[in-house]
Amino acid sequence: MEDEAFTDINGKAISLDCQSHSGLCREFTVSSPKVSVGKVMVYTCCVWLLAYTVFFFTENTAVLSSAILITLLGMMLHIHFVKVDHESLLVIGSLGIQVSSSYASGRETTKFIEMSKIKDIVINEAIYMHQIIYYLCVLLKDPSEPDAVSSVVPLFQSSKPRLNCLVKVYKSCQEILSKC
Amino acid sequence: MVLKIFFPQCCNRADSGLLVGRWISGHDSAVVLAVIHYPFIPGQVKQYVQQMQAKSGVELSVLGSWSLPKEGQEGMESFLRDLSTIFPQQRWLQIHREIGKTGFTCEVLNRDQNGRVVQQETKKKSKKVEEEDGEAGGDKEEQEEEEEEEKVIFVHYEQRKVMLSQLHPIQNGVPDPKTDPPSELRQMFQTVATSQPLFFMDRYDDGPLKSTHWQSEGREASIIVELLKQASVPLCLLISWLLSIWTWICNIRIFSLYPLRWLSSKLSTCVQLSYKTEHMRTLSSAKPAAGHTQFMRKANILVSFLVDVALGMLLISWLYRDNHIAMLANTLVPAADHVAKELDELLQWLMGAPAGLKMNRALDQVLGRFFLYHIHLWISYIHLMSPFIEGILWYGGLSACLGLTFALSLLSDMVALLTFHIYCFYVYGARLYCLKIYGLSSLWRLFRGKKWNVLRQRVDSCSYDLDQLFIGTLLFTVLLFLLPTTALYYLVFTLLRLVVVLFQGVLHLSVDFINSFPLFAVGLRIFRPYRLAEGVKFRVLCEEPGTALHLLMEINPLKFSTVVQMYRTPTYSCYPKDSWAALVKKLFVGELIYPWRHKTIKTE
Amino acid sequence: MGQRRRAVTNPSSRRVSGAPADVARVPSRKHNICMVSDFFYPNMGGVESHIYQLSQCLIEKGHKVVIVTHAYGRRKGVRYLTNGLKVYYLPLQVMYNQSTATTCFHSLPLLRCVFVRERITVVHAHSSFSAMGHDALFHAKTMGLNTVFTDHSLFGFADVSSVLTNKLLTVSLCDTNHIVCVSYTSKENTVLRAALDPKIVSVIPNAVDPTDFTPDPSQRLDDRITIVVISRLVYRKGIDLLGGIIPELCLKHPDLHFLIGGEGPKRIVLEEVREKYQLHDRVRLLGALEHKDVRGVLVQGHIFLNTSLTEAFCMAIVEGASCGLQVVSTRVGGIPEVLPNDLITLCEPTVRSLCAGLEAVIAQHRSGSVPSPASVHARVRSLYTWRNVAERTEKVYDRVSGEEVLPLDRRLRRLRAYCGPVAGTIFALFAVLDFLLLLFLQWLVPDRVMDVAMDATGPHGLWRPGPSSKVSGTKRAAEKDSSS
């Protein structure tokens, strides 16, 4: 349970929280900063100003109401589908790995991968937008031939931590994996 | 190795007794299914376990002992250990729970070959570990102890949900050799699901043994279900008999003559009919559904069929109330007339200089007259059959009692018939246009002194003779100048055609939707989310120091999207079979487009 | 590329070029080198193998090497090859035969990312056909890195297209620190094209692994004389000449057979010739050849024929000679410099002359006065080795890394001075824009935010061979995820 100053690939501050429930079970939670009020304000203002300009030319109040609707709807959709509040990785030795990400609206999506399916956890490089980043991912076994990788499950996808953070998680994951 | 114990939540507060369950081979994890309380006679327990095993086909066994000491009864340690000798097992679990605490502690007694009991302490409190030859050497105590503490994981699960839930992706019956051994969770789920008979012994009947496990809600519901099952059998038989007759009628030779078959393949009503027949056949098969998918499929079909019929009934009730039918009929003929008139005007407009376009007058006149004649024919045809339309509608309306889909497809057929003239126009226009386009393209190649090489599939340069060039150029010029006229006609009629096709497409889509939407599965997902499990998720229960790790296993329900695309009953899809770009290209080069789906693109 | 890997750790080739001794004597600094080119594996050809072999040898010498190329189909992302050679397949749009479309700018973000995170000191671009290479040179200068350019191809001055390309080359080479050419002819050509000071142009020939191309006379059939041709079947390789030669010789010598490996648009010519003269049994068209199959084809022949119309440095003839074949080739480009006269018969690029040359060699064969394949191989094997190439290239890097990079203003002045008023001004403008873009990117994603890449190679490389290691695990993952 310690906090260093970690940042994501764009230099925004994120916090990593390692909970060790027992020797076999650890939980890592990467939580990205909350939705900044200022940003919301800015977006809202932009939309509304636009709406007012339109309204100014076309005396039509529908424009304004629609603008309000749009902002509200947009905000809801954003916090429900886009904005991820924190992502957590629960590693249970000899049982499996559970990846869950919870959105700002409280919606939570969870995926549990059994240990028998997992081949390894590695740090990997990928080209993302206009940069090349490191990311942590779980390699899944191919049931047909054991030493091939059937697919890859990337971790901490929405909050993209930097290498130092990843290495921390990676090391302790490897500890548990090596135990059993 | 780490020992995983799947422990049913309902047994948390059970009084002390024996743990009945199963060791999952290969994963060294134990699934506790029930607790048999004191007092019991070991013989009866053994016998009971035997018969349960026989019933459920799970290798049940007595896993160990469960002690939740009430006040007064302390120090059962030795007694419990003796129990292990009564029920000879490879390993013997002793799970304690003190009243105050939430966590359990567990001892594992390993029995090696010569029957001596080897014990490993897993209590944190017990600082010293009495160790004979366990799998860990006795020399390095501390680190040994560290390891020992980690040994056991308790996974609490809700027995009922796990029993009823179906793990996805489904692998029914025989696990294919590639993926075996089936994963731990899958085995665990199977174990709980198959050991259903174990749970039918409930607390109140006075058997020799008292046990704690999930209690099935009272018998009555199940009795009713049984009765329904019994009743459904003769019904199924009846339906299947009727079906056989129907199919026999369908297979009379007259229907399999060429024009009829072709027609029936094009008429969406007939397609719908055969489709329904097929569904009924699947429904009315007397034998019970094998496997989950089969069952779901049947249920989906049944539900959607019922819904369909209900909607159809609604429609009928609307139609036959203060005769809407007559109204419809009276509106229909004038509508057709109106359409014809509109077309007439349109053609007149085209025969002038439409939108100031420069068209070749002679050709324009010819085409216009031709189409006008067609419309004339059409109108007379409509008027010929106007008296019968009401009757047709009346009987057609009856068909709605076979379901809304049926009525809809009938409607689409009617539309197709009523707009036949538009179709004709479209075909003429398209053919003419197509001809022109191809002629122009090949002549353009000649114009540039190239030619299409059929063998190499490419454009070669070639030297033509003078006369070839001359005639080619003449034709090219003629075609080029006549193109706008035909193109305009083609355009107009294609637009009309597209409107019709769009309408029919919408009808087909809705029909397909009603037929294929998995209502039952979705309902299940809404009201019993745990029934369709995508997987599981674990929560770490608040653990206090000194006990092993406690996890709560919850069921992770399937996503709606997955449910829909997994359980949607396969139909002939009537979605446009080629992409929009392809469609546009077809339109441009003047190939014909049809609303009806082709048999070849049946989507599974 | 299996057998190329073998070459890197091979005692014989080590013995040939006394590499270790020299390295011991001249302790040179270690560089972080970034090879940039549009052409790399899975694409096959001279440039590709050159880059691969050179990088391998440089890694062996303890430098850190990464390769940057564009994505080939589903092969995008980051891959690791033998000895931890790291390859970036950047998702850039391919325009015309495997060369990326260039706007001078859009490749900057990714290239900058690579340069920064790999801590590159020297950027080495290959092949003047590779737009990506030129972009890299441009951006490297903007970021203040030293650059080297290797030119693999010859260019005429006759037509409009070449005028344009030469102008572009002038621009992109005018502030490149050092240029490497593969032959003296190529050097002259490049110096003329890019108006360069010949002092900064080094000549370092290509090489072949003698171990891959060993003679095997037992494969030859003695009842016939086989002429082997291995090249892409395109106009520049003089396939039309070949189409003229085949009937002439086949009519004269009934025991003459042709073995033609390669694929291309001109295949149709050969097929027509074959059909017209009924030579299906004597002219075999093998189609495209894997690099590993080449030797198997070569050793079946007695004579290697090369009809190229232009070549900077023809590796094919060296490979042929290394397999112990008698080489007959056209006297074009750098070919006369490649092999000593007793190993090669040079002809004019005409059907008559080539036929005469082949006749002569055939006559020698009949009289049995040709040197034995083994002896030919023994002579060739010592001529061109990758280690030697690597050492000479290393020296280039040493020299380059000492030089200072022009600041923006002087760079602009230089551009104006070297590339003429019009092009110079335009590209000066481009340089400024590029610089501004760089500043913007640095504001957007500061260098400190970028993670420094783990060194798989170089002074303290982490590369541990074997599938168990995490690096290779990463590699496999990279392959998977790039495909997904």
Place this chain on the structure above:
Amino acid sequence: MSVVRVMGPDSAPGPAVPWRKVLWERQPFPDNYVDQRFLEELRRNEGIRQYRYWAVVKEAGFVGQQLSCVAIFITLWLYMEQGLLSPERLLLTSLVCALLGYGLHQALTSQMESGCELRTRLADLQSATIFLSFTFGFSPVLKTLTESVSTDTVYAMSAVMLLAHLVSFPYAHPSTPGSLSLNAALFASVCLASRLPGALHTFAMLSCALLVFAMWPCLLQRLRENAPSQFTGLCVGVCIGGVGGLGSQSPGGAVLLALALGSVTLLCPLLLVMLQRHKDNIQGPWDEAEIHEDISHFLH
């Protein structure tokens, strides 16, 4: 030896052995050594041909005459449009011209004995009939073809097409007129002809066009091969005829045409000859060798 073996750039030059332009032996020179024999194989402007003014003018004359052919055609059309020339007369004249030309053509062909496959009279007759019949059959259609298209459009189209004809005309050996040029010309003539008052006019115009654009170049080619002196005279004659004809209708057009002819036949050659001096062409061993001999005879 191993010192010599690896020479990076800027190593000290070794013993004074002469530098050789070979790669197979490792020489005691640095990699970036520049010998005085550097670029000695560079050659400039080799094989460049010197043009002589009048020769070029003579060649250019052909272009001029083609230009004026078009002018003549246009003149004829103008005449017909204003009804100054009746289609019957045009047909008659063109028929006579055709016969004369055909005779001359035959004479010239028989005169040259290198007779590559001669078309039989029958074939000629056949194609002639095809022309006439098709033109005659189509002329009513063609007549009504462009009536709804505005006149300017038609003019523009035909102008563009005639230009295309002039540009893409194979001046080198026009014995077989290139298909694009011929087609363009025919297209233009059809456009123009469809503007004429009657179907017969159209027919006449088209046949005339055939004469001018298809037959005439063949005859001219023969002339050029066999009787160069007359050829030049003919070109001059055609040019004068074109200018005069156009002059009779629109003097301005005539002037323009004259200017164009002058620039094409006199000015452009002058420029060519003048600019030759500034030619600077670099050749060397790096050039892509071009194949001089004709490979195609191996194929067909």
